[in-house]
Amino acid sequence: MDFESYYDPKYSLRLKTYNTSSYIRDPQFKAHCVALKFGDGETVTYRDKDIKDALHAVDWKSSHLLCQNTAFDGLILSHHYGIVPAFYYDTMSMARGLHANMSRASLAVLAPMYGVGSKNVKALANTKGLRNIPEELWPEFLAYNAEDTRQCYEIFKIMSACFPEAELDLIDLTIRMFCEPKLYVDVPRAQAEVDREIARKAELVALTGVTEADLQSSAKLAALLRAAGAEVPMKLSARTKMQTFAFAQTDEEFVALAAHPDEKVRHLVQARLGVKSTIGETRAGRFVTSGQDGQRLPIMLNYFGAHTGRWSGGDKMNAQNLPKEERDDNNVPIPLTGELRKSIIAPPGHQIVVCDSKQIECRVLAWLAGQQDMLDLFATNGDPYCALATEIYGRSITKADPDERAVGKCGVLGLGFYMGAKRFMGTLAAGILGPKLDMPLEECQAIVDIYRSKNRAIKNLWRKMEQVLYRMLVKKSSDSPDAITVFRPDVIEYDATTVWLPNGMGLHYPDLHAEWNERFERYNDYSYRANKEFVHIHSGLLTENIVQALARIIVGLQMLEIAKRYSVVMMSHDEIACIAKTEEAQTCLDFMVEQMSIPPLWASDLPLGAEGGFDVCYSK
Numbered sequence: 001m002d003f004e005s006y007y008d009p010k011y012s013l014r015l016k017t018y019n020t021s022s023y024i025r026d027p028q029f030k031a032h033c034v035a036l037k038f039g040d041g042e043t044v045t046y047r048d049k050d051i052k053d054a055l056h057a058v059d060w061k062s063s064h065l066l067c068q069n070t071a072f073d074g075l076i077l078s079h080h081y082g083i084v085p086a087f088y089y090d091t092m093s094m095a096r097g098l099h100a101n102m103s104r105a106s107l108a109v110l111a112p113m114y115g116v117g118s119k120n121v122k123a124l125a126n127t128k129g130l131r132n133i134p135e136e137l138w139p140e141f142l143a144y145n146a147e148d149t150r151q152c153y154e155i156f157k158i159m160s161a162c163f164p165e166a167e168l169d170l171i172d173l174t175i176r177m178f179c180e181p182k183l184y185v186d187v188p189r190a191q192a193e194v195d196r197e198i199a200r201k202a203e204l205v206a207l208t209g210v211t212e213a214d215l216q217s218s219a220k221l222a223a224l225l226r227a228a229g230a231e232v233p234m235k236l237s238a239r240t241k242m243q244t245f246a247f248a249q250t251d252e253e254f255v256a257l258a259a260h261p262d263e264k265v266r267h268l269v270q271a272r273l274g275v276k277s278t279i280g281e282t283r284a285g286r287f288v289t290s291g292q293d294g295q296r297l298p299i300m301l302n303y304f305g306a307h308t309g310r311w312s313g314g315d316k317m318n319a320q321n322l323p324k325e326e327r328d329d330n331n332v333p334i335p336l337t338g339e340l341r342k343s344i345i346a347p348p349g350h351q352i353v354v355c356d357s358k359q360i361e362c363r364v365l366a367w368l369a370g371q372q373d374m375l376d377l378f379a380t381n382g383d384p385y386c387a388l389a390t391e392i393y394g395r396s397i398t399k400a401d402p403d404e405r406a407v408g409k410c411g412v413l414g415l416g417f418y419m420g421a422k423r424f425m426g427t428l429a430a431g432i433l434g435p436k437l438d439m440p441l442e443e444c445q446a447i448v449d450i451y452r453s454k455n456r457a458i459k460n461l462w463r464k465m466e467q468v469l470y471r472m473l474v475k476k477s478s479d480s481p482d483a484i485t486v487f488r489p490d491v492i493e494y495d496a497t498t499v500w501l502p503n504g505m506g507l508h509y510p511d512l513h514a515e516w517n518e519r520f521e522r523y524n525d526y527s528y529r530a531n532k533e534f535v536h537i538h539s540g541l542l543t544e545n546i547v548q549a550l551a552r553i554i555v556g557l558q559m560l561e562i563a564k565r566y567s568v569v570m571m572s573h574d575e576i577a578c579i580a581k582t583e584e585a586q587t588c589l590d591f592m593v594e595q596m597s598i599p600p601l602w603a604s605d606l607p608l609g610a611e612g613g614f615d616v617c618y619s620k
Helices: 020-025 048-056 070-081 091-098 107-113 135-160 165-179 187-208 212-216 218-227 252-259 263-276 279-294 360-369 372-379 384-393 402-417 421-430 441-454 456-476 539-563 582-595
Strands: 002-005 031-037 043-047 064-067 087-090 234-236 243-245 350-357 484-486 492-494 498-500 506-508 513-517 522-530 533-536 567-572 575-581 610-615
Touching: 002 070, 002 135, 020 070, 020 279, 031 048, 031 135, 043 048, 043 135, 048 070, 064 070, 064 135, 070 087, 070 165, 087 091, 087 165, 091 107, 091 135, 091 165, 107 135, 165 539, 165 567, 187 212, 187 263, 187 279, 212 218, 212 263, 218 243, 218 263, 252 263, 252 421, 350 539, 350 582, 360 372, 360 402, 360 456, 360 539, 372 384, 384 402, 384 441, 402 421, 402 441, 402 539, 421 441, 441 456, 456 492, 456 513, 456 522, 456 539, 498 539, 506 539, 539 567, 539 575, 539 582, 575 582, 582 610
Parallel strands: 064 087
Antiparallel strands: 002 031, 031 043, 234 243, 350 575, 350 610, 484 492, 492 498, 498 506, 513 522, 522 533, 567 575
């Protein structure tokens, strides 16, 4: 199925002011036509006045829906026509899974790639701004609608031949969260978060003594930083291939300046990051819009939105990354933190039950490396953060030592992927994994050394990953297509371009190449093509990719099992959220903890654990 709808210069999904749900729910929305195709039958198109009758003539209780962007068409179906199909398929999601390094999974890209035709990209231009389509435009418009539907089906037939069934079930579950929303929004609470974000930015700017325009200008900010005695971080621009200022929130050296000894430098960095990031204010505003008039909150997650198979946030709201409530050293909630998260509320008479897989990436890393002492610690419900902190500080560290434990947490979660001392220092200073902590580089280096000496199996895993990169590079230039099993039988294989995972999906590294180092007689500086650019890859990053991918597979399987009994309404990386009747909330939580503690068949000796809670709002 494929809908074509009205749009104009001020009402379009291309505009920042609209996300998918607000576009579909807007009073201006109008479906011009819809194309329906039943199996291998002919595609039939219906004009606006005939759409409702055509749709309601279908037995949706036994019909599965396939679209190129099913979140879009599926929400139109449910919101405007009250229709919910028995199952959702989506070629765009499937394309993300099969071709994770594509820049776009659009029909215009997929159709020629799969040899099923090409998209008439000019057909819609003639209908822009027209609420009523002139008769002379209908033939081409309907033909365009029908051809898109045919191409979608032909692509699906090819994709489905190699797509794992469990992954199709996950696509269905993901689309259902958006097209059949069950959560509501506490609108006053979300609006208060909008107002707070605006006030917070104004306060950050005021502390600097300069204007917001000065902070927005990279050149002026660089001059201000130099005048305050700070070294301005630079980087190579991926677009121009020239040196440019490294002032993004992903630039580690810039973020590390937030811990600079000079208060003026700290204020400049914090204010720049604040004025450049509009996500808090904009996202809170979208929550307000989504919840108006008692509407339910659609949760859009992009299946295989990340290279490792993880979901990413969609609908310009990013429900994957909502800040949690922060607490002080005495475990007292800090006011006005996690407010946007708590503005998501359950239906009347229900609770939101949230369960989180405890330290799953650390557990998978230890299992993959064979780091037995760490596995034993997890199996006995020990605290890995306190264990590492005890090694670092030479005395027993418990949860009563929050700063020391935070250092251990940062070490356990970061150093297992070959993080160096400088990045470790920046991570502590930024408070990414806990409270913001300033620590000299020398002490950070000592902690890195302690971690590596204590976890030799993990360190050896990095060497194995270096060998994998080398062998992939060698296989790329050889005639042998055979995959080689590595680490553990029936878990991970690889060929010249792909690391194959136990669920049948892969981590793709196309056009892998490296530089030959004459001095050390070895390859280094590995990189691969991601979208239209080349991205660096090294042993630590490959380790992280594989660990994240395996953790994602585990959580995905657990989510499917939980969905058999309870309604899964959202998820965030290693966390699954359901709704249950208030009187069943504890039973639901117990069931989720049980399911999220069961390892997959291919890792039966992997100790897993889970914990959670429930509330009328998304507070856990």
